[in-house]
Amino acid sequence: MNPYIPPLNLGMVINSSKDNNEVIYRSGFPQPLNYPYIEETLNLKTIIYIGSEKSVTDEYKAFITKNNYIFKIFEMSSVRDENLHLKIKHIFELILNKQNYPILIHSNKGKHRIGVITGLIRKVLLGWSISGIYQEYGVYTGNIKGEMDLEFINNFDFGDLNVDFDIDQLPSYLNYV
Template identity: 50%
Template sequence: MVYIPPLNFAPVVSTEVSLYRSGYPMPLNYAFIADQLHLRTIIYVGDKELSEDYNEFLTQHNIQYHFVHMNSCRDKNVQEQMDKVLRLIVDRANYPILIHSNKGKHRVGVVVGIIRKLLQGWSTTGIYQEYDIFSGGLKGQVDLEFITMFDTELIVRRDHLPDFVKWER
């Protein structure tokens, strides 16, 4: 069998838990997702409705699906949407997780940038470099500024945290 990962697929974290990023999976990616990733949860950060074939795939493989509606980091409710994503990420019970947007560039890049900043303690330079790699050199100045300025009042249960999280709040 030939396995084809989704557009812009990459691991974000590969420790005791696995966290991945990508663009919107297409039917030709389903075998890869099912046979290689063994996902428990998919988080879609975007603006498309769930397609019938994707819904069928998720149901067939018992994958929890979370739709976090977001057009961009300029959305008025973006703080609540990011907190919703972070709540899922900081709960070990949801792993393995795939976070995707439509093309796996800007929206998922913002989410991963926030994970890198808040949960892993990455430098701004490293976050910007990773964002740039996945955005194809199309700098999203607004996105990068959003990542830099983002903070949360989220309260987490330390006993549910995945091992990669450095939560010092």
């Protein structure tokens, strides 16, 4: 029996107590030795990759196809990227649809790019304080400086995005009326 090996920097971003299916995970890029863990424990429906399409191997594509995961790639190298707000808008449109849950959002190492997306989820959807977001960012990056990332999260104004969503499909943890 092989032990399950989770992806690098795996963590839980959202675990709704109202609906056990409304879970968002974060991680580094899953490797073949992580596939059994993902298949048998996370029960994913959607995988969002924040990185370069060039990094997606044929083996990873086969894993995604085999498991019928919805797979979306958002090209991003840093918070300086062109059209970053548009990419974040589309990521949030996926997150704001409960039919996409459970979700895994990953980058290559699960540190900076995922730290930004996780920080925005925590700030915008969960109402976390900036100090809590900074602390979590530091845990996953090993306190490697990410001043631009943290400044981006701090200054991000979600009101400018005009995210499309269906109120009937919003996840229950948002406590909407």
